[in-house]
Amino acid sequence: MARVAKGKGVVLRPHVKTHKCAEVWADICAAGNTCGITVSTLEEAEYFHAHGANDILYAVGLAPGKIARIAKLVAKGARVTGILDDLTVVRLLEAAANEHGLVLPLMIELDVDGHRAGVDPLSDELLDLAAAIAGAPSLHLAGVMTHAGGSYAATDGATLNSAAQNEASLSVKAAERIRAAGFECEIVSIGSTPTALAEADLTDVTEIRAGVYTFFDLVMAGIGVAQIDEIALSVLATVIGYSRSNGCLVTDAGWMALSRDRGTQSQPVDQGYGLVCDEDTRPISDLIVRGCNQEHGIVGPRDPEERIDFAQYPLGTRLRILPNHACATAAQHTSYAVTESRTVVDVWHRTTGW
């Protein structure tokens, strides 16, 4: 991703919510071309600041009650940028920032695809918001940002490229409108793993954000931006029984280990709760996790009419399950077992909480 960003003439602000792990972040830094991090919780901000991150974008709408914790990070030398998309919050953030003696950098969140949050880049509201922030003495308008969450619905390259170009063009347009209205707008921050890996002209974009590329997952493979053998995260499971009535294996990896994410359900290839591999992470043709209980996984052929030959999977057989959504599956665990072949060569802690 560092190379991709460089090729597009932008810097990378990796989203750390996928891995929440200092060692992974150190590897990302070693690849170069980063400008800080993106976080989804203040806990992530605090954890990664303690591990050396200084330029932090908190990419979830900022509530005034969270300024006190940001002020503590700022006092330790961090630059923490918040985002907002609503005029009514400016007054509240100004009061809170002023109370804590901050000049708080803020970016306006843009809605480029009707996905979740953000203001219309072509609206009057965008300029009203820019004016309100620029006019608030304890706030600083740092730029615009968007997350093209709608790109996750793409399943072909043309749709994805179109989503990526739309994200870039509308963000640049919003920045131009803000500048034309007489306000500063230094940063144009866009991104998501799918759009970052798509083809788009990023002229005048300054940075891209991406997170799930760190591990990749089946959803990314379904979108077409990753190959199955590029997925770096899997859950090691053991065969603990047989469901003879439906011809399935029972494993000890249920939703507690895999998460309940069913992100591939709406894709052309539904991977159930995960794609099943052998212990060396080679996919076993068309075996998926069909169902999950808390600590039980039900493994069977994708075709529900087919049955597993139990003799091939003696009790105790170990399998690796590739996840639908790396962020969700990793979140079910407190550490990563780093492996070379079948050997665990290190254990990396991941942080948790809010």
Place this chain on the structure above:
Amino acid sequence: MARVAKGKGVVLRPHVKTHKCAEVWADICAAGNTCGITVSTLEEAEYFHAHGANDILYAVGLAPGKIARIAKLVAKGARVTGILDDLTVVRLLEAAANEHGLVLPLMIELDVDGHRAGVDPLSDELLDLAAAIAGAPSLHLAGVMTHAGGSYAATDGATLNSAAQNEASLSVKAAERIRAAGFECEIVSIGSTPTALAEADLTDVTEIRAGVYTFFDLVMAGIGVAQIDEIALSVLATVIGYSRSNGCLVTDAGWMALSRDRGTQSQPVDQGYGLVCDEDTRPISDLIVRGCNQEHGIVGPRDPEERIDFAQYPLGTRLRILPNHACATAAQHTSYAVTESRTVVDVWHRTTGW
């Protein structure tokens, strides 16, 4: 549940997987009438043994590779009982138990409703399994157990009572068949929160297992065994924005805080990702969490055509979200904030991992 069990003439073996918390377990013990605990992972067994639990049923099919950890618990004075449902595993468990110098208590898992695992209580296989265990010098046949997981699909009392009676009757029948064949079968262990709270004659059942009753949740309310105001677990969320296009609030509690569990989806009342309450846990009529991203919750009226009056929910408003499935939502957190009214009076750690 202690009172319910006593009224039915059985003891309670609470399942600790819901709460994974020593303080909660201490409260359960204080209510009396328990005979030990049920666990779903060996980590739970180790944690609760360290907190005083000695009689532990590991209610997930036992793989031979896990005997080494059980042997360590036994060496510390614990009685750990495993379960199995397959003849092919007996030889493997015998070898592993023998290697570790154990006489390992085992219960035969019964399938009373085609739900997941277990042997047919009326089958020849049951007796073959009993004979194999009884004939293995390092194994001890402790009894039979079942989990009527199919009862979770019940949405009326008659169906539920029927599921509960079926669970009890078939389990007692299985024990009788084993005894008639000349083998010991001391324990008849059944249960789930729904069937434990249903009406059934439990004559000759010795213990019931239940877990989610500890907190209750929306799925249990949908089945009819809990009232909404009996749900003891909620996630505190803050309004951080507005999704003006669809008339929804945006909160900072997404699936990372709530889990992806959609257990009420198949019930008559679909509660989305959770039922929304005010800060005092009073449900706000028909507000649910309609959608979730990692750290964003989308809160709107159950009827997707309706819109929220944003003026009633200023930025920073705090809401409490009741969970679909207490086990899943609690698992997203590392501790419980114990509250009296709005005041946090204690923080209880919960364990995690495998």
